[in-house]
Amino acid sequence: MEAVTDRRAGILRLVVREYVDTATPVGSKTIREKYELSASAATIRSEMQALESDGFLTHPYTSAGRIPSDLGYRSYVESLMGPVELAAEEKATIRHQFYQAAPELDEWAKLAAVLLARSLGLVAIVTPPRSDDLRVRRVELVSLKDLLALLIVVLREARVLKQLVPLESPADQSQLNSAGNHLNARLVGKSLREIRRHSPAEGLEGGIERSIAQLLEIESQREMGAYIEGLSGVLEQPEFQQNRDDFIDVIRLIDARSVDQLMPPATLENSGVSVVIGEEHPIRAMQHCSVVMTPYSARSGISGFVGVLGPTRLQYGRAVARVRYFSSLLDELMLEIYG
């Protein structure tokens, strides 16, 4: 394995770009003509041979063009793709749409997913910010019927949980208000753990306090709620059409919203945009896919993530640029709430 020359790296870059565009194995002649290289086809061939023996390219069969391997994509992402940055105009367009939307965490997350999916033709996954350590910010009780109330718990990160609560004895809104006031005085700022070991009050308040503990319990075990968009875009990719068996399990994961199977959670511990290519993915079913993602709003303990997912043959530059911009935009919007 020799040092990789500039020309060789350039050819790898061109092969990646061409293959990403066309989804067809790319040959020496195509590259030469399309990019007007001065070297001859034979030279390019011998460079390609070298790239193949170094593991950056593969052959579907003896005499077809070359396809980038996972390592080839990796190398492209690391050093060949160059700096990625969105045009100022495009940034402005995106930003504008966020200001148009209803000011609400979930709306922003959903909008981000929709816009990402649409502009990249990939599956986009965005989670609203979420804390590992659930803390109560406020409790509200709304009377529905004599013996039924709606319990609303607002968490620190402005997430809203709700649950119907059957009452043991009739209570009207004013009784609920006063119970709510007591509960707020006692529980605001408390975590699930603290509430659990808290000795509950008597009567009405006690019952509701148990409901709150239960609600937080359920919430802490729940899979991260995520907005997933753009499945139909991926179904139209040639990869899916030709190799359905490789992708049906991916679709199942998406359908089941198994976010932490789709997006390797370990990767989110790095700050900044991570790219997971093909077999780098820990989940078997995902090894024909690549993932571009980043955590955002990493203020201690409260964070979500932004990511896209598609066949390994994806436009890494465009994807990285957009994922990065959306995450910084969400960061900024979050800052207005938590800052």
Place this chain on the structure above:
Amino acid sequence: MEAVTDRRAGILRLVVREYVDTATPVGSKTIREKYELSASAATIRSEMQALESDGFLTHPYTSAGRIPSDLGYRSYVESLMGPVELAAEEKATIRHQFYQAAPELDEWAKLAAVLLARSLGLVAIVTPPRSDDLRVRRVELVSLKDLLALLIVVLREARVLKQLVPLESPADQSQLNSAGNHLNARLVGKSLREIRRHSPAEGLEGGIERSIAQLLEIESQREMGAYIEGLSGVLEQPEFQQNRDDFIDVIRLIDARSVDQLMPPATLENSGVSVVIGEEHPIRAMQHCSVVMTPYSARSGISGFVGVLGPTRLQYGRAVARVRYFSSLLDELMLEIYG
């Protein structure tokens, strides 16, 4: 077009069942052997010819077996499929799962969608109950920062809307509480229309009142929020695999959650379970699919629906039975809230 004899109807029923099971055109011999009919293959053939000339069956090509037409399925659903009712045991299992779940409208709707999709292998769509006429049940304000509050509006049907509200001047929780009390006194029970023509209060309350109107406005224009489950099940159906072009638009509609394209809204005006078969569907893209659905909780003005969707070759009996049972179960659960 002659009167349809019993035998002829019986043969149509068998063709439908066999085709639904096998997804393969069914021939006279298959039917005879599998169901041990006393008539000969030739007789069955001539009955099939009659059924075909009456429009109940088709031929993919000259010499293949028969396939039910939309009219054939329609006739099966109307009169041949017989009474459908779930086994008591299965009802109990389903009911049990609802009692296990968190007592919350959205949870129930989601659970219904998941269970329906899983047991039928179809796409299931369930909307939580929703009112055309949005009425405020309660308003709550939660302080997030000096100049930012979270506005929570609970609607009559126990739906919870939320929005971040920037404040013009700083306010702490107790100020927000008192503003909330005034707003509740003034707005509870009011509809969007009434709030809109209401002359708003001054200062803090006025600003929030405008936010409430905006929130209701957005909500009234929003597509019905629906739980959609089971896409991967449909992707494995042979119809999709062979005839991708016919179904890609359906997937797009599902992906975009265009509920009122998927489920013809006019049909929901009938009470009881409706079946829409193939070309009966008003939307072009859906004409290779069938829909089984029903509204529920039809207490005036507050209702949702339960439905499933799949290729026209679906198990109508099982689908109708389950959709009916889930809707009655949701009815019952809703009754505990609104009753």
Place this chain on the structure above:
DNA sequence: CTTGGCACTCTCAGTATGAGAGTGCCAAAC
């Protein structure tokens, strides 16, 4: 009206064939 028989039709899977794209390698040129 029903039935067995039979010719006919159409699909489907498997095989063959030729064109085309692209490689690998070699020997000559730079």
Place this chain on the structure above:
DNA sequence: GTTTGGCACTCTCATACTGAGAGTGCCAAG
């Protein structure tokens, strides 16, 4: 020693052909 043109070779893909098989349609006899 790197680069290049030339050329044989390999493998796919599209097309055409073929025979087996399934099922029909029709007819004449029961």
